[in-house]
Amino acid sequence: MAPFLLLLFLLSKAASDNTDVTVHPGDDVTLKCQAAGPSITVLKWIKPDLEPEYVLFYRSNTMQTDYQNKDFKGRVELVDRDLKDGDVSLILKNVSSIHAGTYECRVKDGVSRRKKRAADLSILRTIRTIRLQVTEPDSEDGNSSPVGRYRGLAAGVLILVAAAVVGVLMYKRHKNKRSGPSADDDDADEASAIQVI
Known part of the structure; x- marks a missing residue:
């Protein structure tokens, strides 16, 4: 019985870290993500099916737009640029059907004081996965639920x-x-x- 309860707990925890969000074309949407603490040194919002996969790349208190996928340039910003209280939520503006898909929020906190190298980026933890659906509104009532x-x-x-x-x-x-x-x-x-x- 105990292994079953443990499995049930782990599955419910995994499900709580995954979210489905549905929006209409032209809407702005906030993809919510909360890190454990305020000492975030690297933040990546990625869409794994893209090349390059970066929706937003934030390091050393600045946005790194050189790595960003062209479909997201000028369309994304952080809810809080200072990442206070670990809020690393992303605002995606003027959504279109090409933005539908799975997004991952990955962070690295500043516990380690050593120099960050490119190899260190693999240490980022995925703390939230969001599946974004972009649907046309129903013609009758204006919403597609x-x-x-x-x-x-x-x-x-x-x-x-x-x-x-x-x-x-x-x-x-x-x-x-x-x-x-x-x-x-x-x-x-x-x-x-x-x-x-």
Whole structure:
């Protein structure tokens, strides 16, 4: 039982570090990320499916735009440029469909005072993964909610199940009619014929 509870705890912890965010084209969105402390020396927001993968690269208290993917130049900024209280949240402006996908927030804190080298960047910890969905608004009410899509899917499944039940019942009824009348039915027919005479 204890291993099961441990596994359940670890899975719930992993799920809490992953977030789904849905926005519409043209919206601004804040991808929230909170580091453990305020002593952040390196911050990377990446989109692993890009080349280069950098959405935002922050080191030595400055943005490093030379490494940034062209699709994000001029579109991103930090909620707090000073990274006070470990807030490393990212604002993505004027979102379009090309921005949909998975984002990772990675940090390195300033516990170590030694010189930072390029090899040290591999020590960054991923502290948040966000899946960004960019959807067109529904024409009826102006919003495209995942809940609404799931309701539609559930209604479709319910209709299919009801159709299957009706089909099975009709098949059984038809099968019973084809097998012919039973002996009890013959006796009932004979009794009704005698009453008519």
